[in-house]
Amino acid sequence: MTDEWWRGSVTYQVYPRSFQDSNGDGIGDLAGITQRLHHVAGLGVDAVWLSPVFRSPMADMGYDVSDYTDIDPLFGSLADFDALVARAHELGLKVIIDQVLSHSSDQHPFFVESRKGRDNPKSDWYVWADARPDGTPPNNWSSVFGGSAWEWDGHRKQYYLHNFLTSQPDFNFHNTEVQDWLLETMRFWLERGVDGFRLDTVNFYFHDAKLRNNPARKGEAQVNPYEMQLHKFSKTRPENLDFLARMRSLTDEYGAAMVGEVGDSTRAVEIMAEYTAGETRLHQAYSFDMLGPEFSPRHFRTRIERFFRDAPDGWPCWAFSNHDVIRHLTRWEEYGADQDALAKLCAAMLLSFPGSVCLYQGEELGQTETELEFHELTDPPGIRFWPDYKGRDGCRTPMVWDGNGNTSGGFSEATPWLPVKPPQLARNVSAQEESSSSVLHFYRRILAFRAAQPALRGREVAKFYRRPDPVLMFQRGGLICVFNLGPEPVTTRLPPGEAQALTGPHQAAELARRDLSLGPNGFAFVQTGE
Incomplete structure (x- = not known):
């Protein structure tokens, strides 16, 4: 791997709650991940990405951070984190961690202080706005998780912005003190040896300071009204680019890399290209354009062609599945001759695309979406929009290591936090290790083939x-x-x-x-x- 180790790399995403439980509480943890890193390294990938493991009340499964420089006890300790990084490096794996910078938990000490009044040191660290004369929110911005993006605070007598849950208030990036502090939290992890960051909602950092209304998006009514707006003013603001440059300068000090998640349903590839163009922005970016229902030669061709047309010196990261979407073998099952054949086709196709690649845990087993009942759900938007939208729990169920009668599939000795159903249990690591024709063995072969082909990893x-x-x-x-x-x-x-x-x-x-x-x-x- 060169200094640009990220270029053409393959990253394996671990969802920590669901990878391996080491202490018998039914929830995955850092020590469990460390125990299983040999499986990740054995695939032939270059890096492992950990979804958030910071202190959090877990209203959004760790994407609501209350302490940016400590590990939540649910997952272990800083010592456990250091051990994981050390073991990963021994195995030749880079370590990428999730950074949720656009918002914090409402239990973060800074927000607790901010909501106390308008004249304290943290009063403008979050986005506050007065009500309109009739008491309604300052504009029409909506939340990704449904409803208004504004929540009233009776003590401060103002609204605060939350693009997601009401318990996830947005930082005010127009305040440079906020930027400086967030960069220092990133430095904390770089000093502990991490090799890069996955940046959650990277285009959500800045908002329009004038709080102008978003225009309507033409089309029919949607299950979630968030999709009925063009989010011109609530995200993807031009000021974002200057902050990306500050992050790039920091990560380049350490030879680390960033991959940004671009959340936009209308011009995602355009934003990906803009955010990775040149040498002063993100190293890589990905969007949801290949994480949806579209499965056609034209769709894949136009996404790739458009990216490299708009940013010939930029760099994309492609994925078919992650912790936020229905697993791709379920989304695209109508196009498959059978589950194994479709799984192998998708792997071969994804790993030959120009750019970098991210794989999601269980993908190498040909796993499908888990069908859950309403009472089994934990995901807030799934609970809110059931049954038209069933949320993200179905792709987050535990990794299945064996099928020897253990209903958790070797994930835990206790009842797991989300159930392992028979279709998932049948696709376990142990069984696939024994068959040379399995999806697992195919992933190893295709990853080895990609690694041996300079044309597949380079700028070609x-x-x-x-x-x-x-x-x-x-x-x-x-x-x-x-x-x-x-x-x-x-x-x-x-x-x-x-x-x-x-x-x-x-x-x-x-x-x-x-x-x-x-x-x-x-x-x-x-x-x-x-």
């Missing part, structure tokens, strides 16, 4: 070839990557070239001169003479 931008659906075809260097995104067999013609031959992992593929036959969800990598 994909050259796409237009083929009838459901074929996606592109070339990177001397490698042509071809994927059948459908459950029926297809035959397609390769572009002219020299010495074409199948190479690396493939599935249901046969090559006869320039004619490539692909079975259901088949794919192939073809080496040319270049």
